[in-house]
Amino acid sequence: MSDALGTLGRVPGPDDVKGILHPDEQARHRTLARLSAGPAVERFIEWYWSVRWDLRGRSPYFAEVLSYPCVNITFERTRTRTGGFVNGVATTKYIRELSGVGETFGIRFRAGGFGAYTGLDVGAFRDTAVELPDVIPESAGLTERVLEASSDAERRTLVEEFFACRPFLDDPTYLLVLRVVAAMEHDLELTRVDQVTARFGIPVRTLQRMFRRYVGAGPKWVLRRYRLQDGADLLARGRTEDLAALAAELGYFDQAHFSREFTAEVGMAPLEYAKNSVRSRNEVTAKVFPVGR
Template identity: 75%
Template sequence: MPKWTPATAPLDGAKGILHPDEQARHRTLNRLPVGPGVAAFVDWYWSVRWDLRGKPSYSAEVLSFPCVNVTFERDGARVGGFVNGVCTTKYIRELSGAGETFGVRFRAGGFGAFTGLDVGALRDRVVDLTEVFPDAAGLSEQVLAVPSDEQRRALVEAYLAPRAAEADPAYALVLEIIAAMAHDPELTRVDQVTERFDIPVRSLQRLFRRYVGAAPKWVLRRYRLQDGADLLAKGRTADLAALAIELGYFDQAHFSREFAAEIGMPPLEYARNSLRSAE
């Protein structure tokens, strides 16, 4: 079993969910903590359910974390178990009719450590669960056959826990670097990361491709964009120039340009839309 101590992930945060108040009116979201057998690799379990029968469809948008998710899904489009690699663009899920998803959010780097796979090969891809876990045939049917999230968690954890890998020093280093990237707002450049952790940039890039599935620069930018979207949704609009500098951008123009490219609208428009939805 892994010997390192897993970090605690917040179960009630909305960071990464775009237009969170509006989205909450179209679906339910539940998160469940993980057991000790998989906590070194998994952040949490989650479930989303919606019933829009007789109503317009809704596009749920997420600025995903640099994490792999295993999902068990049932809706009008597909049924089954899937492995979802790191999504480097805005993720959009069209919700229509009635449906549900039960998911396992692996920690950044956790899926690579758990499976031994080069997670970069899964980037921006969704593959059938049995393509990665050949012995998981029938697991998705079992998970979707039980009604409660707690029962589903028990089934998935019973499958995952015996397959947990031994302690991996490289993964432990990835966790340390990821924690710094996620929680230290002053960490905005890759050269700051390499200096702090005394690691050559090429070694850092190889480590992130193997375990995380995305480049260190992208991971840093994704965390800072999530920070920006979260603050804007909560009403931080008074000084965009100062916010841009806090997030590590050269100036407001660079921040606004990248934000609009990723989110689909300028920062102030996103903030206004979010605040209207919260009313």
């Protein structure tokens, strides 16, 4: 199993904001922390994350994310919603309103990990959030214990003790899903499903069934989501000099196709998004290093 996990076990550092839209602007409205998964659960859990905000006296902020193809379990305490939830793969831009005071502690499962752990068809949870006890009945009471914990480390201990109790059997199909998804994420030359099926020797219909059952979305969507995340990340970092070349690197037929898909998913054109990111970064820098001081 450790070979199959490969580099997937790495917890992103604070500068790794791939998937987070308008990262500098978003960081001004909330804090984000991540914790690694322990050895008892790292076969199916990738890492833990926590978000906190205090916007009392300020306007609500709408945080936007191009989510990864994985299930998240969240333990939330906000002005509008409190509880534990199973969040399926979000196939459109995920938007979360942050208002007042709130916090979320999340479990990010590996792509396919939640399906392998529960034996459930993850496609049934796509674009939905379901209360945790409705999916895992034996989790009754876990949400209250997690939210009462005094630190993220204590919360991690509680959820790992719970999830480690259930036997986790080796699942060859899950291991194959891990390998395929890792290649899709990290190999920028993979831009079409037929390239994936050729590399791994999997018939396309078999791949589609595997992805619905374990990942919750089709392989074509997963490829496009990873490449869109790559594009948004590069644009936010200032890659604007040659959009046609960027589109080609991401596997699009031409710049027009990339621009249309990016605009449809993100809500603004690539150059507009890049300019917005630079403006937000400059505003942060100006506050940290005021002119004349």
